[in-house]
Amino acid sequence: MSNTQTQKKEKPIEKIVNPYKSFPMKIVKITDESANNDTRTFELEWENPEHKKKFQHLPGQFAELSIFGAGEAPISITSSPTQPRLQFCIKRMGVVTTAIHHLNVGDVIGVRGPYGNTFPLEDFKGKNVVFIAGGIGLAPLRSLINYMLDESNRSDYKDITILYGARSPGDLLFKYELESWAKRKDAKYEETVDKASGDYKGREGFVPTLLGEISPSPENTMAVTCGPPIMIKFVLQGLTKMGFKPSQIVTTLEMRMKCGIGKCGRCNIGKYYVCIDGPVFTYEQLMDMPKEY
């Protein structure tokens, strides 16, 4: 072949792993996260230990989950690499996520990845980190939160503040973990709900309001945010008002994807492909990108 591109890395074709092939994982635990049962966390175990060794993720990455007969969906990895098993927190939305919700403990899901970039872990070292999450936007941040709070990493970071909000008390996900974060001496956890109900005694109000109330100092601090677009918009405004520079704000984007490996063209925004150049971007990068997300 005369094309130089393909000639450079002359690896025998039989040795190239088919990137579209997923590997089987067994569901070992399913946790209902929301009051209306539309969001569940699936804890998975590799059927083949060899596949486990090859799948080494870092916070911020995602995987393509596959149900033969339904298709594939890109889902962020909610577990920290410091945890023993992979976890995916999945809201029932379309064909694939509905099929996944129909599965039981013991059933098999195909997984390929990990894909995408990671949160800029090195940039966070020696700094305060403020997390601002809304609804299921906590799922991708949770991987990073638990990574930083893990005793092997905690000393790398200074003050950790977690601000979390949801529409209603029943929509607050990972409740079992929120409580443990709230109890920690080495982290600050604050939550809010748009509308309180039942015996909920906590704060009522939107996430950007909570952010204003806590008003973290931008001094030596990085902010990480994920949530619904309207929340992100006001969080960015709030952080900017507090003096955060765009390079101090990190978020993770959602886009429709198919291949996950930069081929199918679906998640293309400007010169970026969210699947391989993202999903994690700084606000500085976002300002430089077409507003097509």
Add this chain to the structure above:
Amino acid sequence: MKNRILKRENLPGFINDLLKTSQVIAPVKKEDFSLYESVEKGEDVYLDFLKPRKSAKEVFFPQNEVMFYFNKRTQKMIEALDKEKETVLFGVPSCDLAGIAAQDKIFASGSYIDVYYLKRRKQTLLVGMGCPEPADTCFCHFFGIDRLASDVADLFFVPLEDRYYIRVNTEKGENLVKHLAEAGSEDEKALKQLEEAPPGFTTKPVPIDEIVKTLGDEFDSAIWDEIAMKCIGCAACTFVCPTCHCFDITDDVKKELGCRVRTWDGCMFPKFTMHASGHNPRTKAGQRMRQRVLHKFSYFMDNQGIVSCTGCGRCIEVCPVNMDIRETLKKLAELVRAPAKK
């Protein structure tokens, strides 16, 4: 490597020789157009149309392709059996060869190699075919593509009056033509004459380099809505395009057995970017037109160092509402030149 000569009348025999050891894919006549298809005999090769209606990309990246099979009940994957077939892709014009070079950048390079594409690409020898005279819709001259030569091909045939002048680019290619007569001084003279004759393109080239440089800054321009006004979103342009590479992956199931299928998709379809939540970053035709044009003339340059248009003109031929990308480029050239708008 010495260049060779083949008499036109001996072409069917040459193809028949190839068929003894390889599959041959070449333009085949269908009503009033041709398509790249596997041929049974040398006489099936039809070169009177300048270019097949669909581009050569489908030889490596078919419109529909089973990636693998699976059992839905057991959730076990069944790998598709590959049929190893040495293939000669014959009669490919320069625009399509440039398209293949662009597809190589997507599928055969980067951190992830697309094995389906690469397998076919590796087992295929490319034979180019020069265009003596461009069609009305051709505009490969916008991009400096040489319609009489291409180093993407292993062999490149240039049609002279009663014979083909064969440029031999690779050893693999040379093996197929070693037995043919070497090109002599008369042949070189005839080739030179053809190369120097005015090519007769119907349009004046637009300064592509100038457009590419600053086109990214025109994201918020009103021009996109204006250009897209008559677009009906059929995406035919993306299907016939030699460089468009977007695809969908879906599962097809009959009872227990199913397959995962890859199918061409395109950014001109309204639902291409629709999230499961219903949110869609590109709901308007103008936004989709902008994506297609910027991807070809700005983003692809940023990422791959080339523009992803080869001037084949197929999108102009198939568009049901007569959109013409040359007109778009002309408008864009005016736009990037107008200082008032900056």
